[in-house]
Amino acid sequence: MAGDLTFRSDVYSWGRYPRQRHHVHTLWDRHQSLPAFAAPALPYGNGRSYGDVCLNDGGVLLHTRRLDRFIAMDANRGLLTCESGVALEQVLDLIVPRGWFLPVTPGTKFVTIGGAIANDVHGKNHHRVGTFGHFVRRFELLRSDGRRMTCSPKENPEWFAATVGGLGLTGLITWAELELRPIHSPWLASETFRFFDLSEFMSLAAESERDYEYTVAWVDCANRGGRGRGLFMRANHAPERTDLQVGAKKKALRVSVTPPFALFNRLTVPVLNRAYFWTTRTNRSPKLVHYNAFFYPLDSVLEWNRLYGRGGFLQYQCVVPHADATEAVGRLLARIAQSGNGSFLTVLKTFGNRPSDGLLSFPRSGVTLALDFPISGQKTYDLLTELDRVVIDAGGAIYPAKDARMSPEVFHAGFPRVQQFSSFVDPAFSSSFWRRAGH
Amino acid sequence: MRKILILGATSAIAIATARMLAGAGHALVLASRNEPALRTLADDLRTRGAPRVETMRFDATAYHTHQDLVKSAAAALGGLDTAIVAYGSLPDQVAIQDVPERVIAELETNFTSVASLLTILAAEFERQEHGTIVAISSVASDRGRAVNYVYGSAKAGLTCFLSGLRQRLWGKGVEVITIKPGLVDTPMTARFRKGPLWTAPEVVATGIVHAIEARKAIVYLPAYWRPIMAGIRLLPERLFMRLRF
Numbered sequence: 001m002a003g004d005l006t007f008r009s010d011v012y013s014w015g016r017y018p019r020q021r022h023h024v025h026t027l028w029d030r031h032q033s034l035p036a037f038a039a040p041a042l043p044y045g046n047g048r049s050y051g052d053v054c055l056n057d058g059g060v061l062l063h064t065r066r067l068d069r070f071i072a073m074d075a076n077r078g079l080l081t082c083e084s085g086v087a088l089e090q091v092l093d094l095i096v097p098r099g100w101f102l103p104v105t106p107g108t109k110f111v112t113i114g115g116a117i118a119n120d121v122h123g124k125n126h127h128r129v130g131t132f133g134h135f136v137r138r139f140e141l142l143r144s145d146g147r148r149m150t151c152s153p154k155e156n157p158e159w160f161a162a163t164v165g166g167l168g169l170t171g172l173i174t175w176a177e178l179e180l181r182p183i184h185s186p187w188l189a190s191e192t193f194r195f196f197d198l199s200e201f202m203s204l205a206a207e208s209e210r211d212y213e214y215t216v217a218w219v220d221c222a223n224r225g226g227r228g229r230g231l232f233m234r235a236n237h238a239p240e241r242t243d244l245q246v247g248a249k250k251k252a253l254r255v256s257v258t259p260p261f262a263l264f265n266r267l268t269v270p271v272l273n274r275a276y277f278w279t280t281r282t283n284r285s286p287k288l289v290h291y292n293a294f295f296y297p298l299d300s301v302l303e304w305n306r307l308y309g310r311g312g313f314l315q316y317q318c319v320v321p322h323a324d325a326t327e328a329v330g331r332l333l334a335r336i337a338q339s340g341n342g343s344f345l346t347v348l349k350t351f352g353n354r355p356s357d358g359l360l361s362f363p364r365s366g367v368t369l370a371l372d373f374p375i376s377g378q379k380t381y382d383l384l385t386e387l388d389r390v391v392i393d394a395g396g397a398i399y400p401a402k403d404a405r406m407s408p409e410v411f412h413a414g415f416p417r418v419q420q421f422s423s424f425v426d427p428a429f430s431s432s433f434w435r436r437a438g439h
Numbered sequence: 440m441r442k443i444l445i446l447g448a449t450s451a452i453a454i455a456t457a458r459m460l461a462g463a464g465h466a467l468v469l470a471s472r473n474e475p476a477l478r479t480l481a482d483d484l485r486t487r488g489a490p491r492v493e494t495m496r497f498d499a500t501a502y503h504t505h506q507d508l509v510k511s512a513a514a515a516l517g518g519l520d521t522a523i524v525a526y527g528s529l530p531d532q533v534a535i536q537d538v539p540e541r542v543i544a545e546l547e548t549n550f551t552s553v554a555s556l557l558t559i560l561a562a563e564f565e566r567q568e569h570g571t572i573v574a575i576s577s578v579a580s581d582r583g584r585a586v587n588y589v590y591g592s593a594k595a596g597l598t599c600f601l602s603g604l605r606q607r608l609w610g611k612g613v614e615v616i617t618i619k620p621g622l623v624d625t626p627m628t629a630r631f632r633k634g635p636l637w638t639a640p641e642v643v644a645t646g647i648v649h650a651i652e653a654r655k656a657i658v659y660l661p662a663y664w665r666p667i668m669a670g671i672r673l674l675p676e677r678l679f680m681r682l683r684f
Contacts, residue, residue: 006632026624026626026629028451028625028626028629029476029479029626030479031475031476031479066451069479069480069482069483070482070483070486070487071479071482071483071486072482072486073486082486094486094487
């Protein structure tokens with residue numbers, strides 16, 4: 001049906017902003033070439049990136065969720081090959097009972113393998129192992145001209161580097177082979193601490209990195225002065241415990257209506273933050289937590305993004321190098337606290353030194369801060385533009401997977417290899433993000 | 440554990456059904472004309488831990504091969520007790536309605552070839568005095584409409600054939616199940632614009648597996664199609680012929 005495009009307006013990214021028009025084409029068979037379209041195309045997995053990297057206004061979205069076959073699993077060596085539309089949840093359902101786990105996982109298991117590669121996602125163990133891309137042994141890249149390339153760090157390495165973190169622009173990833181991580185049980189031994197300012201966070205992070213595979217902190221960014229108090233969590237996979245079984249799956253809650261205004265707003269967020277800070281139980285001795293509760297707490301509330309109301313919300317994630325991290329993050333938090341624009345899901349994490357493989361990979365040595373803001377008009381954008389300045393002055397970068405508004409200058413400043421990358425973009429592919437910030 | 444032959448195993452509904460059946464521990468023979476897709480599906484099912492998956496090339500309109508196909512499927516699994524006929528072709532009505540050869544080809548794919556297979560399967564299951572035959576018909580078989588009457592009439596023939604077969608085999612240990620899916624989002628319907636009445640193949644697959652377990656006779660999937668089609672069947676022809684839907 002080349003050239004015959006019908007547009008619909010009900011496909012969003014996870015931020016439910018911006019709202020754009022797309023022709024949606026479902027892919028059913030990885031062996032088939034891509035059809036030719038009269039408008040640029042972009043692979044779309046489960047729509048879990050926040051801004052517009054997964055959107056393509058006025059163009060075609062190649063819906064990949066039907067490319068959902070497993071191809072092979074080597075349960076002795078911990079290798080899994082599957083199509084790119086398989087979601088992490090399906091992978092976990094298959095591998096956890098066989099004693100394996102994802103080597104890197106983001107905070108939701110509803111992303112596809114293709115999306116995880118295209119955004120070179122990271123997890124709470126970045127300081128130890130690096131990014132998702134580090135565990136991708138190889139994948140197949142299908143270009144719009146029908147060419148297929150197997151890409152790995154050794155085979156077509158330049159295409160591998162362009163496609164890992166390549167925002168779906170270099171072609172369609174049809175399948176990928178992943179390295180898994182062995183586990184003894186689905187449980188984690190987790191500890192939680194309160195901290196009262198940024199320097200306390202920094203020392204907790206520093207002392208935990210050697211002995212804990214997973215570290216992350218939630219920050220109360222609405223707290224007066226933005227000193228950065230919060231909750232620090234660290235964990236390791238639990239050792240073998242034969243008496244423990246996977247519990248029955250709890251039915252997830254679902255937010256099935258979108259309220260007319262954001263339920264997280266400048267009145268509720270400070271109260272919620274304070275309550276969360278003081279009521280969360282801390283425990284200095286490890287307790288067992290199921291992997292779903294530890295890694296994917298938000299997945300138990302389906303469509304929680306609707307709580308931000310019809311206007312949607314903006315995510316903001318940046319990284320600043322270690323050298324000035326305390327100072328730069330301190331300035332960011334102070335500025336946010338001063339603005340009164342609260343964020344409930346504020347996450348602080350140290351990245352390790354392992355360089356990412358992708359030309360456009362976001363993770364790099366430093367400290368990363370992620371926040372989300374209900375959109376309250378121009379002043380939200382003005383605030384984020386101010387934050388950009390702090391980040392770029394500190395030599396940092398903004399995460400494209402969560403962005404809907406950074407300027408081309410800010411993107412290029414954080415990603416100096418954009419020019420080099422652009423020669424790998426498939427001529428028939430584009431995205432709203434790329435048209436907005438890439439040039 | 441059932442020993443199940445799926446004909447047209449690479450259709451979207453069949454794939455979803457095969458995953459559920461394999462997950463429940465049943466042994467499967469998958470038959471399809473599309474050999475690469477067949478291998479892809481078999482790899483998927485085996486990786487998910489399916490206990491037994493065999494594949495066979497199968498061309499619906501190569502009638503002379505039907506007998507051997509059923510025989511070798513049974514040989515592969517050491518017997519057969521369930522067969523699911525899941526293939527079909529939904530033509531572009533406007534493109535074929537004035538071309539007799541193409542109309543005949545569609546009727547052969549959707550009715551004649553299925554009747555041939557059902558004849559063989561019925562005889563086999565009647566002889567062994569047990570078995571379940573499932574065939575995917577369509578809500579389109581309930582009334583001929585201008586937009587798809589070639590497809591609809593083939594499916595109507597199939598629905599009627601299954602009804603007769605069910606009556607013939609009643610009391611002989613053989614179940615005959617007619618599945619009537621409504622609008623399902625599959626490659627077969629890729630060219631249509633989707634609305635609220637559309638369903639995912641997984642929903643239909645769940646209904647098929649349930650129909651097998653519960654020994655149903657005629658199943659509309661999803662169930663809301665039963666009252667919708669009942670209403671459409673009640674419209675007087677004089678009125679119906681003037682409608683455009």
